[in-house]
Amino acid sequence: MEQVERLLKRTLPFQVVSPETLDGIAEISRHEVFKAGQVIYGAGQPAEEVYVLVSGRVAHRIDPDIKARVHEKELQVGDVFGWAAILEGEKVRLADVACIEAAEVLKIDGARLLELLRKDVNFGEAALKSFSQLISQQYYLPPSVSERVPTTLSKVGDTRTPASNEAEPQTASAWTLTMYRASAWLKSPDPYLMMVGFALMLGFWYLTVEVLKLPRFEDLPGLTTVVKEWFAEDPVYGMSIYTAEYYQHIWVSIRRVAIAFLLATVLGVPLGLFLGWSRSFREYVFPVFELLRPIPILAWVPLAIIMFSGSETPVIFLTFLASFFATALNTMLGVESIDESYTRAAACLGANRWQVFKEVIVPGSMPYVFTGLQISVGVAWFSLVAGEMVSGQYGLGYVINTSYTMVRYPTIIIGMVTLGIVGYTTSAMVRVAGNYMMQWRLREMALGGR
Amino acid sequence: MSAVLEKVRTQGNEARYGAIRIDDVVKIYDPEGAAVMAVDHCTLDIKAGEICMIVGPSGCGKTSLLNAIAGFHDITSGAIYMDGEMLCGPGKPKADPGADRIVVFQNGALFPWKTNLENVAFGPMMQGKLSKKEIIEKARSMMADAGLSGTEHNYPGEVSSGLRRRVEIVRALMNDPKVLLFDEPYRALDSLTRSVMHESLLDIYYKNKVTIFFITHDLEEAIFLGHKLVIMTTRPCRPKKVLEVDIPHPRDYSVLTSPRFRELLEETASVVHEEARKSFASGEKEG
Ligand SMILES: Nc1ncnc2c1ncn2[C@@H]1O[C@H](COP(=O)(O)OP(=O)(O)O)[C@@H](O)[C@H]1O
Numbered sequence: 258m259e260q261v262e263r264l265l266k267r268t269l270p271f272q273v274v275s276p277e278t279l280d281g282i283a284e285i286s287r288h289e290v291f292k293a294g295q296v297i298y299g300a301g302q303p304a305e306e307v308y309v310l311v312s313g314r315v316a317h318r319i320d321p322d323i324k325a326r327v328h329e330k331e332l333q334v335g336d337v338f339g340w341a342a343i344l345e346g347e348k349v350r351l352a353d354v355a356c357i358e359a360a361e362v363l364k365i366d367g368a369r370l371l372e373l374l375r376k377d378v379n380f381g382e383a384a385l386k387s388f389s390q391l392i393s394q395q396y397y398l399p400p401s402v403s404e405r406v407p408t409t410l411s412k413v414g415d416t417r418t419p420a421s422n423e424a425e426p427q428t429a430s431a432w433t434l435t436m437y438r439a440s441a442w443l444k445s446p447d448p449y450l451m452m453v454g455f456a457l458m459l460g461f462w463y464l465t466v467e468v469l470k471l472p473r474f475e476d477l478p479g480l481t482t483v484v485k486e487w488f489a490e491d492p493v494y495g496m497s498i499y500t501a502e503y504y505q506h507i508w509v510s511i512r513r514v515a516i517a518f519l520l521a522t523v524l525g526v527p528l529g530l531f532l533g534w535s536r537s538f539r540e541y542v543f544p545v546f547e548l549l550r551p552i553p554i555l556a557w558v559p560l561a562i563i564m565f566s567g568s569e570t571p572v573i574f575l576t577f578l579a580s581f582f583a584t585a586l587n588t589m590l591g592v593e594s595i596d597e598s599y600t601r602a603a604a605c606l607g608a609n610r611w612q613v614f615k616e617v618i619v620p621g622s623m624p625y626v627f628t629g630l631q632i633s634v635g636v637a638w639f640s641l642v643a644g645e646m647v648s649g650q651y652g653l654g655y656v657i658n659t660s661y662t663m664v665r666y667p668t669i670i671i672g673m674v675t676l677g678i679v680g681y682t683t684s685a686m687v688r689v690a691g692n693y694m695m696q697w698r699l700r701e702m703a704l705g706g707r
Numbered sequence: 708m709s710a711v712l713e714k715v716r717t718q719g720n721e722a723r724y725g726a727i728r729i730d731d732v733v734k735i736y737d738p739e740g741a742a743v744m745a746v747d748h749c750t751l752d753i754k755a756g757e758i759c760m761i762v763g764p765s766g767c768g769k770t771s772l773l774n775a776i777a778g779f780h781d782i783t784s785g786a787i788y789m790d791g792e793m794l795c796g797p798g799k800p801k802a803d804p805g806a807d808r809i810v811v812f813q814n815g816a817l818f819p820w821k822t823n824l825e826n827v828a829f830g831p832m833m834q835g836k837l838s839k840k841e842i843i844e845k846a847r848s849m850m851a852d853a854g855l856s857g858t859e860h861n862y863p864g865e866v867s868s869g870l871r872r873r874v875e876i877v878r879a880l881m882n883d884p885k886v887l888l889f890d891e892p893y894r895a896l897d898s899l900t901r902s903v904m905h906e907s908l909l910d911i912y913y914k915n916k917v918t919i920f921f922i923t924h925d926l927e928e929a930i931f932l933g934h935k936l937v938i939m940t941t942r943p944c945r946p947k948k949v950l951e952v953d954i955p956h957p958r959d960y961s962v963l964t965s966p967r968f969r970e971l972l973e974e975t976a977s978v979v980h981e982e983a984r985k986s987f988a989s990g991e992k993e994g
């Protein structure tokens with residue numbers, strides 16, 4: 258008996274209880290031995306007893322239906338398992354537990370354990386809290402499980418909970434995942450480091466230009482000047498968040514990028530898919546593609562102006578071109594990245610060539626396609642500004658260029674910052690769309706803790 | 708259930724289809740250039756409903772042989788027959804892949820972008836033999852039989868590797884294949900999971916009429932599962948020793964400690980070891 262008590266005293270939840278309670282628990286503990294390979298219990302079975310591992314090696318595998326961050330672990334001597342027996346609601350095993358080597362365990366009846374802990378006015382609650390902690394920290398289970406430990410004494414004995422608790426959806430929806438990631442992000446140091454980064458950059462700008470007036474910096478528009486201009490109802494240089502002109506420039510640029518990006522996607526993705534899929538097609542097309550791709554977008558400007566009339570189409574063409582190459586190339590790489598066993602498996606299962614294309618090649622290359630699309634929006638903005646600086650009547654690139662010739666320096670900065678914000682937003686939108694369309698990947702990554 | 712198991716005994720599961728005859732097959736990669744010979748005049752007979760275990764050192768050409776049966780690539784000479792019908796041979800160097808011979812891959816090939824249920828339903832969906840509703844119903848019930856209920860709407864990446872293997876086998880069985888071809892499917896699993904997988908594989912085998920062609924380099928696994936044990940030479944591969952495992956089916960884990968199992972292990976271990984040493988000496992890499 259004493260030995261049992263000493264062992265219990267070492268386990269996390271029972272460390273805290275009073276000596277009398279410990280006595281009681283030791284009294285209701287039963288000793289049992291399992292052979293190597295023997296199953297102690299399986300998921301879905303009724304859960305009546307809580308276990309403590311005394312010796313040996315035991316594998317614990319949580320039912321894959323349950324959202325645990327880690328599903329498989331090996332238990333250490335002194336570990337408490339089988340705590341499903343004291344959860345509120347339906348008491349069923351949540352895991353398969355089997356012996357890797359012969360193992361000795363203590364079995365403690367769950368209902369009687371709860372009774373004992375309830376009697377321990379001083380420490381019972383702490384022990385139950387520690388159970389709850391154990392479930393979330395050592396078994397990596399979400400609060401939906403760990404909170405089912407009846408941690409307040411009044412709740413003990415009330416074993417029935419509304420059925421709604423049980424009917425929790427089995428798979429996380431995109432929304433809960435997104436929220437989960439957002440809250441994880443907020444809890445990590447990342448957002449605060451990011452703020453520090455911004456503060457440093459703005460501080461540098463302010464100091465060098467306005468306070469220290471360093472050579473080479475002193476002619477630049479200062480932080481305060483730009484901010485004042487940007488938010489001025491009556492801007493000195495004619496453009497702020499209160500002028501319609503500002504939004505017209507933004508709108509024109511976004512429209513151009515959107516058209517070019519859509520065209521590039523509609524043409525680039527299929528081209529990339531076929532390049533990756535059909536060897537003979539690739540042999541015809543790829544060399545031409547590879548020859549054109551490295552030509553800088555600026556080198557296309559004269560041709561664009563000669564080929565297309567007006568100021569709108571040449572800019573869209575230039576923007577399109579860069580996006581198109583990025584999308585097509587990444588899509589092709591995506592097709593090449595697909596493991597041969599997937600196409601082979603599909604062939605085994607009776608898929609014809611077209612079905613393999615539709616069911617394997619297209620979804621299999623999606624991760625690369627979306628990487629390509631993110632690069633594609635990025636280069637779209639890049640070439641848009643190049644195009645707008647040369648030709649065009651509106652747009653953020655045009656604003657930046659004309660503000661320079663007309664010596665409206667703060668407006669240049671406003672145009673630049675706006676470009677940054679709008680560019681970032683569009684590329685974030687592509688990322689969100691990609692995550693939405695590739696739930697399988699998102700879930701895989703969420704589970705991998707990435 | 709036990710009546711079914713009685714029938715299984717040594718004869719396998721009484722499948723009448725799925726006999727494979729490998730007749731003097733040679734496979735040379737890149738015959739004009741490097742000319743890597745992977746399979747060398749290999750002849751082997753596998754009875755319908757038999758579990759045939761292929762053991763051989765890494766890189767000896769086991770996968771090449773399996774790929775030839777599955778129809779993933781051509782053979783250089785010889786012929787392969789299934790139930791007397793030529794799959795590939797003179798005049799038809801490459802077999803057509805088909806749902807009568809389904810491969811379970813070394814690293815698993817469940818489509819990660821499809822849920823487990825969609826994966827299981829994939830074969831019949833592609834073949835278009837049943838209505839969508841019937842397929843889903845059948846897929847659900849087969850998954851339930853294999854203890855996979857509740858994982859239907861998970862993606863393969865969300866479940867444990869052991870479960871993934873089971874889903875993959877169910878995906879194959881959905882098509883009523885004659886032969887299941889396993890290419891070291893349990894290699895990446897830990898030993899505990901592997902032992903669970905062995906039992907579940909035998910369970911599935913006892914309930915379904917299939918022939919099993921199973922590649923492994925684990926001799927214990929081979930003796931535990933197989934009716935027939937084929938030990939291959941180092942590359943190019945050719946049967947070096949063919950052995951009938953006379954431990955009656957159905958088997959369970961107690962077999963591992965039986966004297967007969969130990970005897971068979973001793974009898975074969977030295978042969979395998981010798982080939983492994985040759986393979987190591989020649990610096991063979993696995994394919
Ligand atoms: N596509 C290929 N082209 C050329 N050589 C190959 C190819 N596939 C496999 N090989 C070679 O054939 C030999 C046998 O490979 P494989 O059948 O994969 O062996 P195993 O499955 O027994 O490990 C290896 O030497 C490998 O390098």
Ligand SMILES: [Mg+2]
Pocket residue numbers: 766769770890994
């Ligand atoms: Mg291989």
